[in-house]
Amino acid sequence: MRTEAIDPPGIDWHRVSPKFVTVRLVQWALGNLAAVVILSLPLVFVLLEWWRWPPLWLAITVPAVTLVVALWRLVLIPRQVRAIGYAERDDDLLVRSGIFFQRTMAVPYGRMQYVDVAVGPVERSLGLCTVKLHTASPGTNAHIPGLPEAEGARLREQLAARGEARLAGL
Amino acid sequence: MPSASTPAADGAGPGITTPGDGWLRVHPASPFVRGWVALAAIGFFFGRDIFERTLQGRPMFEDGFAGRVPWLVAGGGAVLLVAVLSFVLTWYFTKYQVSGGYVRVNTGFLFRQQRQARLDRVQAIDIVQPLLARIFGLAELKFEVADAGESAVRLAYLKIDDAQQLRATILARAAGIDEDAENLGAPAPEAPEYPVLSVPPSRLIGSLLLSEQSLFVVVGGVASVVLSAVTDNRAFYFYLIPAALGLAASYWNLFNKGYNFTAAISPDGIRLRYGLLDTQAQTLPPGRIQALKISQPPLWRPFGWYRIQVNVAGYGLVENAGEASSRTTLLPVGKLDDAMNMLALVLPDPGTSRPAEVFGAGLTGLDSDGGFVTTPRRARLLAPLGWRRNGFAATDTALLIRSGRWWRNLVLVPHQRTQSMALHQGPLARRFRVADLVLHTTAGPVVPRLTQAGLDEARALFDEQSARARLARKRQTTEQWLRQVTPPGAGPESPAAATGPERNESHQEQEGPHHG
Structure with a gap:
């Protein structure tokens, strides 16, 4: 995995499972296709001459723009999934994500209050899971999606053990 | 630490009954202070009609009233009885206990709830006195514990002296002062405090007038006047009335909360006091500010x-x-x-x-x-x-x-x-x-x-x-900031030294890790 400018140097990033692309595709389809279909309804109504408003150009533009944005997001999904990485260091866990808007987060083991493993229906069918870390701060929005179940369980145990050893107060 | 060894029980005033096992009850008047709105509503409901009739010079009761009197009295009495009974039950089943490093609060008689909070996780303690409680010399004790999502534990209401006493006890325990054998039963002394600063009312008013909010008020006021002049629409003024009322309430709220703000330092942390009608006293132990x-x-x-x-x-x-x-x-x-x-x-x-x-x-x-x-x-x-x-x-x-x-x-x-x-x-x-x-x-x-x-x-x-x-x-290994140091009030040490990090470090070495 390529090391981006804001990543600490010399980190060996673990990538999430490539199967996570499928999960993202399903999410994409549910969100974006539904939006495009709903926004296309006025166009259909206008073409059928049930509606006089909006004008034809507006009725075409809105769903067309939505469709372009949706396709753009679709194209980005594989790259976004490849950009998700995590690395266990001695004292903290690094989580990175994003290609345009990049984020690299460090969560110290001593600050973790609890670790969740969540599995959605699509993830379950692919044997994937999401590990979520919680600290006392609501800003710590650290989740690692698309982990194979075995790796998720290992990571959870590992994090819990390390957190136990280093737990400090708030 | 046996649960029977609760010095707070002996420190409690005569107004508090002791049901045994170190469990204490809040002040009997507290449900009435909290539920006075309900009582006032009942009183208003039954009293209004009679009052209006008296004002209008009509007989106090309408004709044929006598026949309905028993029903009305019975109905009103029943509502009142249910209200008072629920108050008494709420009071009876609300108990609290400070022992063994925990504060436990039991509430509810249909749906029982027990909350317990670890003392060394206490983040802040507030004593809140709404106006009515203040009139009766009562106070609510509220403490934040960083254990789970819903973190505030409330005790309403205690006598103000008892509330202060309990706060001192909780803070002393949270600070890690051990109860020694001969001292058992004696209430923890209130830590001495040194005033640091106060905010004069004139500065508070000035700061409110020059706050961000005032800027928006001026801009909004000018905009609405201009709009109403341009569009020749008088209706704008009517919209201004609720806006002005809301603003007045907001300024009043800020003034009421910020009035007479004083800060003091004690070995237990920073003490803040403020409020005009409703007063509040906050204690922030050292190192709790994130x-x-x-x-x-x-x-x-x-x-x-x-x-x-x-x-x-x-x-x-x-x-x-x-x-x-x-x-x-x-x-x-x-x-x-x-x-x-x-x-x-x-x-x-x-x-x-x-x-x-x-x-x-x-x-x-x-x-x-x-x-x-x-x-x-x-x-x-x-x-x-x-x-x-x-x-x-x-x-x-x-x-x-x-x-x-x-x-x-x-x-x-x-x-x-x-x-x-x-x-x-x-x-x-x-x-x-x-x-x-x-x-x-x-x-x-x-x-x-x-x-x-x-x-x-x-x-x-x-x-x-x-x-x-x-x-x-x-x-930093301990959350107990005064662990194994002389109890607060024992020596005239300067506040900075009492809360200084060197002092904390020196006694942290004697303190093993105690986080479960």
């Missing part, structure tokens, strides 16, 4: 006023926004000296040999004054005004983040309170080789974010800050 922000709105600058807000675990989760904002305010308005004094209380060890210079530069400085590292010149287009001010400086104990040319802000996060952090970089920032560093802290008004730091500096800070936070966490 992050701090000093800000100066543009209109306050000629007067040299500053405001200090803090994040404390539990304070951010309050449902009532007004209450939250007053509780997270460490200093509603103060001069530079006041701000510096408060800063010294929060951070007894500034971690630098020239604190006045560093913090002064954080408040008003530009460029590299006081060792601050600012946004590089190449990124000045991203923040044409603020690039000379947006910056950070790290002392041995805290990270300082300053921002804002007009709207001056200085955010301070103690190293040992850093939860986690993240570097952010968008496409535009990448083009200018800058990045943002976000420190995550508990919910509250302070959101520490270093904007547009140079890429290399931000990356270096990311690494250094991890290391510093790790070191600070290792050094």
Whole structure:
């Protein structure tokens, strides 16, 4: 995995499972296709001459723009999934994500209050899971999606053990 | 520690019954003080009709009333009885206990609830006195415990003396003062306190008049007058009436909450007192403040006023926004000296040999004054005004983040309170080789974010800050801030020494890790 400018140097990033692309595709389809279909309804109504408003150009533009944005997001999904990485260091866990808007987060083991493993229906069918870390701060929005179940369980145990050893107060 | 050994039981006043096992009850009048609205509504419902008739000169009861009297009396009596009975039951089943390092509170008779809170996790204790409770000499004790999501434990109402006594006991236990055998049963002494500052009412009024809110009021007022003149529509004035009422209420609320603000320091932490009609006394034990922000709105600058807000675990989760904002305010308005004094209380060890210079530069400085590292010149287009001010400086104990040319802000996060952090970089920032560093802290008004730091500096800070936070966490092993030190009040030690980090460290060595 390529090391981006804001990543600490010399980190060996673990990538999430490539199967996570499928999960993202399903999410994409549910969100974006539904939006495009709903926004296309006025166009259909206008073409059928049930509606006089909006004008034809507006009725075409809105769903067309939505469709372009949706396709753009679709194209980005594989790259976004490849950009998700995590690395266990001695004292903290690094989580990175994003290609345009990049984020690299460090969560110290001593600050973790609890670790969740969540599995959605699509993830379950692919044997994937999401590990979520919680600290006392609501800003710590650290989740690692698309982990194979075995790796998720290992990571959870590992994090819990390390957190136990280093737990400090708030 | 046996549960029977509760000195608080003996320290409790005669107004409190002791059901045994060290369980105590709140004051019998408390459900009435809390539920006075319900009682008033019942009284109003039955009294209004009679009152109106008397006013109108008609006979007090209408004709044929006599036949219905028994029903009415029975109905009213039943409602009243149910209300009073539920009050009595609520009171009877509300019990609390302080023992064995825990505070336990039982409530409810249909749906029982037991809450227990670890004393060494107490983040802050407030004594709240709404007006009615104040008239009866009662007070509510409220403490925040950082254990789970819903963190406030409330005891309403206790006699004010008992509430203060209980607060002293809880703080003494939380501080780690052991109950020794001969002292068993004696109430913990209230820690001595030293006044630090107070806010005169004139300055409070001035600060309210010159606050951000007033700016919006003036702009909104001018806009609506212009609009109504242009459109020749008088209806605007009618919209102004509720707006004015709301504003008056909001100003009144701020005045009521901020009136007579005083701060004091004691070995138990920072004591804040404020309030005109409803008074509140907050105690923030040492080291409980997660992050701090000093800000100066543009209109306050000629007067040299500053405001200090803090994040404390539990304070951010309050449902009532007004209450939250007053509780997270460490200093509603103060001069530079006041701000510096408060800063010294929060951070007894500034971690630098020239604190006045560093913090002064954080408040008003530009460029590299006081060792601050600012946004590089190449990124000045991203923040044409603020690039000379947006910056950070790290002392041995805290990270300082300053921002804002007009709207001056200085955010301070103690190293040992850093939860986690993240570097952010968008496409535009990448083009200018800058990045943002976000420190995550508990919910509250302070959101520490270093904007547009140079890429290399931000990356270096990311690494250094991890290391510093790790070191600070290792050094701090206990949450009990006075563990095995002479009880508060035993010696006339200066407040700074009592809460100083050297003192904490010296007795932390005797204290093993005790986190489960």
